[in-house]
Amino acid sequence: MEYTKKVMDHFMNPRNVGVIENPDGYGKIGSPSCGDMMEIFLKIEDGIIKDVKFRTFGCASAIASSSVTTEMILNKTVEEALQVTNKAVVEALDGLPAAKVHCSVLAEEAIKAAIEDYLSKK
Amino acid sequence: MRRVYLDNNATTKTDERVLEAMLPYFCEVYGNAHSMHSFGQEAGRALDSARETVSNILKIEKSELIFTGTGVESNNLAIRGIARAYKRRGNHIITSAIEHPGAKNTCQDLEREGFEVSYIPVDKNGVVIVEELKKAIRKETILVTLMHANNETGVVQPIEEISKITRENKIVFHTDAVQTVGKIPVYPKELGVDLMSFSAHKFNGPKGTAGLFVKNGIRLGKVITGGGQERKIRPGTTNLAGVVGMAKALELATANMEEKMKEEEELRSFFETEMVARIPEIKINGKEATRLPGTSSISFRHLEGESILLGLDYKGIAVSSGSACSSDDLQASHVLLAMGIEVVDAHGTIRFSLGKFNTREDIEYVIEEAPKVIEKLRTISPLWNEFQLKK
Amino acid sequence: MRRVYLDNNATTKTDERVLEAMLPYFCEVYGNAHSMHSFGQEAGRALDSARETVSNILKIEKSELIFTGTGVESNNLAIRGIARAYKRRGNHIITSAIEHPGAKNTCQDLEREGFEVSYIPVDKNGVVIVEELKKAIRKETILVTLMHANNETGVVQPIEEISKITRENKIVFHTDAVQTVGKIPVYPKELGVDLMSFSAHKFNGPKGTAGLFVKNGIRLGKVITGGGQERKIRPGTTNLAGVVGMAKALELATANMEEKMKEEEELRSFFETEMVARIPEIKINGKEATRLPGTSSISFRHLEGESILLGLDYKGIAVSSGSACSSDDLQASHVLLAMGIEVVDAHGTIRFSLGKFNTREDIEYVIEEAPKVIEKLRTISPLWNEFQLKK
Ligand SMILES: Cc1ncc(COP(=O)(O)O)c(C=O)c1O
Ligand SMILES: Cc1ncc(COP(=O)(O)O)c(C=O)c1O
Ligand code: FES
Ligand code: FES
Numbered sequence: 001m002e003y004t005k006k007v008m009d010h011f012m013n014p015r016n017v018g019v020i021e022n023p024d025g026y027g028k029i030g031s032p033s034c035g036d037m038m039e040i041f042l043k044i045e046d047g048i049i050k051d052v053k054f055r056t057f058g059c060a061s062a063i064a065s066s067s068v069t070t071e072m073i074l075n076k077t078v079e080e081a082l083q084v085t086n087k088a089v090v091e092a093l094d095g096l097p098a099a100k101v102h103c104s105v106l107a108e109e110a111i112k113a114a115i116e117d118y119l120s121k122k
Numbered sequence: 123m124r125r126v127y128l129d130n131n132a133t134t135k136t137d138e139r140v141l142e143a144m145l146p147y148f149c150e151v152y153g154n155a156h157s158m159h160s161f162g163q164e165a166g167r168a169l170d171s172a173r174e175t176v177s178n179i180l181k182i183e184k185s186e187l188i189f190t191g192t193g194v195e196s197n198n199l200a201i202r203g204i205a206r207a208y209k210r211r212g213n214h215i216i217t218s219a220i221e222h223p224g225a226k227n228t229c230q231d232l233e234r235e236g237f238e239v240s241y242i243p244v245d246k247n248g249v250v251i252v253e254e255l256k257k258a259i260r261k262e263t264i265l266v267t268l269m270h271a272n273n274e275t276g277v278v279q280p281i282e283e284i285s286k287i288t289r290e291n292k293i294v295f296h297t298d299a300v301q302t303v304g305k306i307p308v309y310p311k312e313l314g315v316d317l318m319s320f321s322a323h324k325f326n327g328p329k330g331t332a333g334l335f336v337k338n339g340i341r342l343g344k345v346i347t348g349g350g351q352e353r354k355i356r357p358g359t360t361n362l363a364g365v366v367g368m369a370k371a372l373e374l375a376t377a378n379m380e381e382k383m384k385e386e387e388e389l390r391s392f393f394e395t396e397m398v399a400r401i402p403e404i405k406i407n408g409k410e411a412t413r414l415p416g417t418s419s420i421s422f423r424h425l426e427g428e429s430i431l432l433g434l435d436y437k438g439i440a441v442s443s444g445s446a447c448s449s450d451d452l453q454a455s456h457v458l459l460a461m462g463i464e465v466v467d468a469h470g471t472i473r474f475s476l477g478k479f480n481t482r483e484d485i486e487y488v489i490e491e492a493p494k495v496i497e498k499l500r501t502i503s504p505l506w507n508e509f510q511l512k513k
Numbered sequence: 514m515r516r517v518y519l520d521n522n523a524t525t526k527t528d529e530r531v532l533e534a535m536l537p538y539f540c541e542v543y544g545n546a547h548s549m550h551s552f553g554q555e556a557g558r559a560l561d562s563a564r565e566t567v568s569n570i571l572k573i574e575k576s577e578l579i580f581t582g583t584g585v586e587s588n589n590l591a592i593r594g595i596a597r598a599y600k601r602r603g604n605h606i607i608t609s610a611i612e613h614p615g616a617k618n619t620c621q622d623l624e625r626e627g628f629e630v631s632y633i634p635v636d637k638n639g640v641v642i643v644e645e646l647k648k649a650i651r652k653e654t655i656l657v658t659l660m661h662a663n664n665e666t667g668v669v670q671p672i673e674e675i676s677k678i679t680r681e682n683k684i685v686f687h688t689d690a691v692q693t694v695g696k697i698p699v700y701p702k703e704l705g706v707d708l709m710s711f712s713a714h715k716f717n718g719p720k721g722t723a724g725l726f727v728k729n730g731i732r733l734g735k736v737i738t739g740g741g742q743e744r745k746i747r748p749g750t751t752n753l754a755g756v757v758g759m760a761k762a763l764e765l766a767t768a769n770m771e772e773k774m775k776e777e778e779e780l781r782s783f784f785e786t787e788m789v790a791r792i793p794e795i796k797i798n799g800k801e802a803t804r805l806p807g808t809s810s811i812s813f814r815h816l817e818g819e820s821i822l823l824g825l826d827y828k829g830i831a832v833s834s835g836s837a838c839s840s841d842d843l844q845a846s847h848v849l850l851a852m853g854i855e856v857v858d859a860h861g862t863i864r865f866s867l868g869k870f871n872t873r874e875d876i877e878y879v880i881e882e883a884p885k886v887i888e889k890l891r892t893i894s895p896l897w898n899e900f901q902l903k904k
Contacts, residue, residue: 136540
């Protein structure tokens with residue numbers, strides 16, 4: 001099992017790590033006992049994602065998936081962000097090993113959860 | 123960048139002297155050890171001499187040594203072989219909760235064939251609970267199979283104590299000594315076992331050559347059937363270069379062993395003391411038990427193992443999370459869970475395993491770099507941040 | 514004294530270039546191919562590249578290739594693996610009367626487990642009688658296992674013709690191609706088989722590394738259980754140097770293969786013509802059938818094989834009587850008996866098997882010396898003297 005350069009880059013230099021105080025949307029997916037957990041914080045203005053931060057407990061591909069996903073949705077509309085699939089995440093990372101595809105699903109779900117949180121509060 | 127290999131429980135570098143000993147058996151002495159002509163006889167003498175070396179070192183008879191292809195194969199041959207040969211006497215097998223997949227999955231497979239298997243628990247240090255083992259014995263028990271030292275924690279099991287019990291109860295006893303042979307003194311007859319598996323690549327020998335001690339008088343069914351090699355117990359053309367390499371590797375590993383063990387233990391002690399001093403919220407697993415001198419299993423709280431492994435790898439440091447065989451599946455280690463370690467902590471556990479080529483400089487590099495890797499990953503971890511807030 | 518190795522069907526000299534290709538995988542790239550760190554990744558890439566080379570040459574998918582430890586193990590894995598995976602569908606297996614012990618004894622062992630096995634006879638040239646095979650098929654037949662070429666006579670079997678029949682009847686087909694891969698062009702998909710065994714040391718690769726082709730979609734039970742290596746079908750740490758060596762050996766063996774086959778066949782033809790001309794009362798077995806280019810099985814009437822073998826060995830000539838695996842037992846070859854050869858003649862049969870390092874000078878030496886050896890032994894033989902009187 002070997003990761004792509006892209007995965008290793010996002011793993012070693014994750015983008016948008018951290019928290020947003022009083023986020024407009026917040027999603028938390030996974031559980032520590034399964035070995036993976038992801039948190040996404042969104043700042044949304046006029047339906048556009050102006051800022052995004054994440055924190056992830058998990059393997060390298062979970063960390064890389066969250067990192068690349070935050071890049072993919074930054075400055076996108078909420079509708080566009082909802083279109084991001086785990087397949088797109090895998091593609092953005094130039095692929096994931098078969099056993100690791102579920103880590104990208106986690107990223108997709110975390111984004112969806114954060115946006116749902118935002119929509120439900122609106 | 124410095125590269126530090128701390129995954130010697132997974133496999134080791136072949137010693138240059140071992141390779142040198144093997145070289146004539148590829149292009150010069152290339153006969154089949156079972157052929158009658160002079161090419162075969164030369165090969166046969168080399169095979170015999172390797173068998174003698176290994177037998178002498180282990181203090182067993184030449185007729186008690188079967189060469190196999192892998193440690194996993196030795197485990198299979200021992201466990202399936204006894205199950206088959208003794209099945210008329212009973213259908214119950216005792217093993218532990220912390221075995222290597224080679225033994226564990228074989229026991230599980232035998233369950234599908236109608237055998238009953240008891241998996242004896244371990245205490246919090248990873249030592250098999252002997253009282254529980256005693257209680258598990260039935261009149262149908264034909265085999266106890268127990269590893270000598272665990273591959274993930276290095277914790278050594280009370281084999282001698284247990285062999286007294288198996289002897290009293292006339293139960294065949296197999297130990298998987300793949301992690302101990304070549305690392306600490308191991309003599310199957312002093313341990314009191316009937317069968318013992320070991321594998322060359324764990325002690326700076328070549329991959330693809332392993333052995334099984336089978337005490338004279340013990341009947342053994344076969345896993346692989348064919349011609350007459352290895353007393354018909356393990357047919358297939360013998361890997362002569364590999365067997366010669368294993369003998370040489372064992373010779374080297376057991377020379378000045380006490381001294382080398384002491385050095386390795388000192389190095390590990392230095393490593394663990396520094397790690398604990400430099401990194402908060404870590405725990406050394408099995409620390410209170412007798413351990414192999416070079417193995418250190420450390421749980422880094424609030425982190426996941428693979429990310430630590432790759433973070434260290436980025437710095438040139440090779441370690442493992444769980445056993446290498448299972449790096450494809452994503453379960454938390456059954457060994458750590460059996461010790462009562464929380465699932466989250468088990469996920470964040472790394473095995474550092476030293477070998478004879480590691481230096482103090484290697485360890486100094488690791489204790490410099492590891493804290494940085496851990497700190498960086500913890501800033502990403504929501505669990506770590508939650509924990510900081512709670513404090 | 515000249516030494517001439519004519520026992521290449523037993524095992525071969527490792528090609529120097531093969532050894533060279535293997536060398537880096539002992540002391541340099543020594544990681545476990547299943548470890549995640551960079552040491553493991555280097556090893557993993559080498560493993561993958563070896564798998565690619567072998568798969569490409571055999572024209573199969575990478576996912577269809579399992580690395581094992583010996584040809585015998587490959588045969589066991591194929592036959593036992595299919596027996597286990599398909600036993601709900603039926604309990605009948607078809608094989609031939611001339612299989613290698615690795616397949617033969619495995620079938621016999623399965624009979625003890627409740628399987629029924631039909632042993633198809635061969636004609637006087639040692640070719641399996643296809644009509645008999647057809648007749649043996651039942652609705653419970655789950656497996657046909659048949660060698661591609663026989664190790665004692667070199668006779669090639671009509672695998673393609675038989676695979677049409679197995680396909681029509683939806684029966685899994687395994688061929689033991691240990692004697693053909695690396696010697697003649699072999700493509701399992703063109704042969705139409707579902708599984709195929711081969712072994713590196715038969716084509717100037719290292720001993721202790723073999724392979725099994727398993728067509729995608731074919732289910733396979735396990736012989737050895739353990740961790741995740743080789744798609745969990747053959748666990749145990751991979752012998753990386755061995756696998757790299759096998760790939761290199763296959764590459765070398767298949768380059769200019771037609772040409773090399775022609776040369777070898779010419780050399781054998783010269784050898785056989787001269788032997789027949791120089792020694793009375795001998796017979797070449799399987800001569801009318803398609804044979805491997807380098808194998809020559811000769812019955813020397815009124816003599817016993819071991820004495821010929823040792824007489825030739827005294828002159829530096831290495832040959833075999835029967836298969837090397839069975840040189841410990843003293844039975845007349847089941848292969849020759851199955852061809853209808855008289856027991857006495859079977860006892861006096863010698864296999865000369867050429868390899869790529871044999872020269873015309875080698876053969877000239879043998880045709881010079883062999884007649885003397887035979888003559889000398891015959892003067893001692895009461896059978897020969899009786900025969901002379903009767904004439
Ligand atoms: C305890 C134990 N048993 C068995 C094995 C298997 O040995 P091998 O890698 O030679 O198959 C290993 C190593 O992987 C091990 O650590
Ligand atoms: C036809 C055949 N099958 C299987 C084998 C066994 O292969 P290995 O020697 O690699 O176990 C041999 C050689 O001994 C053989 O000739
Ligand atoms: S998050 Fe589960 S393995 Fe990657
Ligand atoms: S006379 Fe020696 S084997 Fe029979």
